[in-house]
Amino acid sequence: MNSVTKTFFDARALGVFLVLLLISTxxxxxxxxxxxxxxxxxxxxLSVEELKKQVIKLNRDLFILEEDLLFPANTQFVVYLSVSTxxxxxxxxxxxxxxxxxxxxxxxxxxxxxxxxxxxxQRLHIGNLKTGEHExxxxxxxxxxxxxxxxxxxxxxxxxxxxLKALEIRIEDQSENYQPVINLVEWEK
Amino acid sequence: MTLNKTGxxxxxxxxxxxxxxxxxxxxxxxxxxxxxxxxxxxxQVLYAYHQGHAFEALSLLNVAALRGGIKGHGEHPRLVxxxxxxxxxxxxxAKALFETIxxxxxxxxxxxxAWFYLGKVFYLQQNTHDALSSFKKINQxxxxxxxxxxxxxxxxxxxQMSASIAEAEATQWLKELPSKHIFRFYLRYNQALGxxxxxxxxQAANTLSQLAEDLQARWSAMVIDRGREDxxxxxxxGEILVDEIQEIRALLDQTRLTLAQLQLQAEQLEAAxxxxxxxxxxxxxxxxxxxxxxxxxxxxxxxxxxxxxxxDLETQKHFNPWRQQSPYALANLYEQxxxxxxxxxxxxxAVGHYEALQKSLESERATMNxxxxxxxxxxxxxxxxxxxHADAYGRLQTDAGDFNFATLLAxxxxxxxxxxxxxxxxxxxSLIIWAKQLDSFELMLETRLSARREKLKALQVExxxxxxxxxxxxxxxxxxxxxxxxxxxxPYFFMTDEQLAYFxxxxxxxxxxxxxxxxxxxxxxxxxxxxxxxxxFDWWVADQYTVNRWRTVKALKQLQAEMSDFQEAVQGLxxxxxxxxxxxxxxxxxxDGRQRLQSLQTEIESSLSRSRNKLLSLVDQAMQAxxxxxxxxxxxxxxxxxxxxxxxxxxxLTPAPEQQPLEEGNAL
Numbered sequence: 091m092n093s094v095t096k097t098f099f100d101a102r103a104l105g106v107f108l109v110l111l112l113i114s115t116x117x118x119x120x121x122x123x124x125x126x127x128x129x130x131x132x133x134x135x136l137s138v139e140e141l142k143k144q145v146i147k148l149n150r151d152l153f154i155l156e157e158d159l160l161f162p163a164n165t166q167f168v169v170y171l172s173v174s175t176x177x178x179x180x181x182x183x184x185x186x187x188x189x190x191x192x193x194x195x196x197x198x199x200x201x202x203x204x205x206x207x208x209x210x211x212q213r214l215h216i217g218n219l220k221t222g223e224h225e226x227x228x229x230x231x232x233x234x235x236x237x238x239x240x241x242x243x244x245x246x247x248x249x250x251x252x253x254l255k256a257l258e259i260r261i262e263d264q265s266e267n268y269q270p271v272i273n274l275v276e277w278e279k
Numbered sequence: 280m281t282l283n284k285t286g287x288x289x290x291x292x293x294x295x296x297x298x299x300x301x302x303x304x305x306x307x308x309x310x311x312x313x314x315x316x317x318x319x320x321x322x323q324v325l326y327a328y329h330q331g332h333a334f335e336a337l338s339l340l341n342v343a344a345l346r347g348g349i350k351g352h353g354e355h356p357r358l359v360x361x362x363x364x365x366x367x368x369x370x371x372x373a374k375a376l377f378e379t380i381x382x383x384x385x386x387x388x389x390x391x392x393a394w395f396y397l398g399k400v401f402y403l404q405q406n407t408h409d410a411l412s413s414f415k416k417i418n419q420x421x422x423x424x425x426x427x428x429x430x431x432x433x434x435x436x437x438x439q440m441s442a443s444i445a446e447a448e449a450t451q452w453l454k455e456l457p458s459k460h461i462f463r464f465y466l467r468y469n470q471a472l473g474x475x476x477x478x479x480x481x482q483a484a485n486t487l488s489q490l491a492e493d494l495q496a497r498w499s500a501m502v503i504d505r506g507r508e509d510x511x512x513x514x515x516x517g518e519i520l521v522d523e524i525q526e527i528r529a530l531l532d533q534t535r536l537t538l539a540q541l542q543l544q545a546e547q548l549e550a551a552x553x554x555x556x557x558x559x560x561x562x563x564x565x566x567x568x569x570x571x572x573x574x575x576x577x578x579x580x581x582x583x584x585x586x587x588x589x590x591d592l593e594t595q596k597h598f599n600p601w602r603q604q605s606p607y608a609l610a611n612l613y614e615q616x617x618x619x620x621x622x623x624x625x626x627x628x629a630v631g632h633y634e635a636l637q638k639s640l641e642s643e644r645a646t647m648n649x650x651x652x653x654x655x656x657x658x659x660x661x662x663x664x665x666x667x668h669a670d671a672y673g674r675l676q677t678d679a680g681d682f683n684f685a686t687l688l689a690x691x692x693x694x695x696x697x698x699x700x701x702x703x704x705x706x707x708x709s710l711i712i713w714a715k716q717l718d719s720f721e722l723m724l725e726t727r728l729s730a731r732r733e734k735l736k737a738l739q740v741e742x743x744x745x746x747x748x749x750x751x752x753x754x755x756x757x758x759x760x761x762x763x764x765x766x767x768x769x770p771y772f773f774m775t776d777e778q779l780a781y782f783x784x785x786x787x788x789x790x791x792x793x794x795x796x797x798x799x800x801x802x803x804x805x806x807x808x809x810x811x812x813x814x815x816f817d818w819w820v821a822d823q824y825t826v827n828r829w830r831t832v833k834a835l836k837q838l839q840a841e842m843s844d845f846q847e848a849v850q851g852l853x854x855x856x857x858x859x860x861x862x863x864x865x866x867x868x869x870x871d872g873r874q875r876l877q878s879l880q881t882e883i884e885s886s887l888s889r890s891r892n893k894l895l896s897l898v899d900q901a902m903q904a905x906x907x908x909x910x911x912x913x914x915x916x917x918x919x920x921x922x923x924x925x926x927x928x929x930x931x932l933t934p935a936p937e938q939q940p941l942e943e944g945n946a947l
Binding site for chain 1: 871
């Protein structure tokens, strides 16, 4: 074998060696990766969990403080919104009026609608109301059973006493006539 | 899940990161029938929970707990809380909660759910014994009937944890999974890796080969069903969602890649080429596949294919560790093609490339800090913000333009540390917002206090003007006198003004009569007349007594009602003063909140510092490793360049063999 050929052979051998080294490294790494990756049990991870716990507690206390300060129990008025299966009405937006004044309006994202369909309740409005009679109106826009634009509205008079008043805008499907209906339900809180 | 250096997708990591991200676990939904919430607080919790807002949902659950708990839903809220704690990365808390729940009397489905989640927690902690023990406590038949997805996930996790994937029990678990279920595909892939680990390479190759066929069939069927390949599902919030069709495709590519690697090792080069050719050119394994393809082709001496693959690799985006190896590979290919000039040029280019890369890496390493790292990842402005989402595999959506970070980003440890850093910044930003909120509450309280004090002052002045106390005394005195007169049945006390006038006239007349002398001729008649008048007057007063008394008492009551209003105003004044106590309580709560905030800020700063250092340490280690690798390639390129240069020089210096002169007898 002359020197040129030997040199080329060496070059090829080197190349093949590198290839084999690469492949075996890759395969070994794949095998290693099949081992489960642990949840980091580091000092930082534990302290972050403890921090989160404290932050959640602080958030809880600030939430309650805000409610107590801004919306005392004797004047508090809360409105929730819920949806049943949403089969006959695809909710798009809602407007809430109290004594003919708009107090809340909301446009829904897909994620929010999905959360409502799964049983979630949105706290649409929280505010203060004087004792006495008030008129509550809810207007909802969306797509109806015929896949066309649909509007639902309802009005109700409520008597606000000296305690917390909670109302639920309940969107339900009526299987008798395949139509959606909204009800305003008063909750005892 | 991240694609690590070798590009393996490990389902375990996918599942664990799904647990640790903000995505809600869909497994709880099956156990919790979709029904109207019976508690408004719980309805709110579910609203946040189903949107993946774990922090908000956990806070609301805590609020509900302080206000008397959630009613009407049994143990479901606590199970939801456990799932949320896992989603939010609070594994220890979740474990403690599930262990507590399991000590109580639970319905079968709730018990199954709790054991399942507890098993998952142990699994994440690599506590295989306790994880398997937890899963054993699940009523398998009930779980399969009520929540088949959870049941399959449990089988998958059990399969992951079995000491040897080839065990009979693990195989049994594998068979219980539906043939087209993604968990089964993952387990089969990991089974193949298990064979590789045990050096049963031909078994591994057969498993992978069959798996690739099945995955191809599954993927093709899904594409036909959906009508298109690329779905790229993106939520309205900008978050990239998991798509099973893409996942199947990625696993198919991974399977082919692994199979090709085995085939290369066994020198089944044509088979390897075919497998590598089938890998998606736009997928996450494209770069690695191209590199291996070029290796296989060069060994088959199909240099045009190898060159084409390396050229394609060169055109890949920078975010690609395989591209780093291509300059040397290209030069080596030319050498194998016996093209020394081209090889020399390519080696020269490779040397230049690696030298530049070395300088660049050293410079980056010297100046690396948190800011430059985050800038390089394209998340410097968004870290700690709500719009920096994690994808379905738990990776933060970075925009790294520098391929030097590609390897790092593929590492689970780095991803974990980066996510921790982001979460700490999110917490820090939350604290900043709350601090401002507390400031505004304090201002609100001060304003209210000031307004109240003004009101109290005005009220005090009004009451002073009315001389409340003296009126109170008079009223009390009247009341006393009237009560005494009623008791004595004294009609004269209740005389009307008219009667009083007559009374006074009678008294005056009596006085005058007394002044008359006895000798007055009319005195006796006057006395008689006066007696008659007195008698009539007495009768009149007696007759009017009941009515007069009633009128007086009525007037007294009216007076008392008026005084009661006065009393109320005074009480109102006092209660206004008592509101100062309420104000003090609010102020105290604000102060407590502020102190806790400050304490948390300090702790978060400390954790941020630790996390930052850890992250930079990982980056430094990775850069060092890259420098070592680059140095090796540089050395190899230089040596090869010298070698090829010598070859060319020798060729030029070696004279062409001379033509021997013809001997006289050999001339033609």
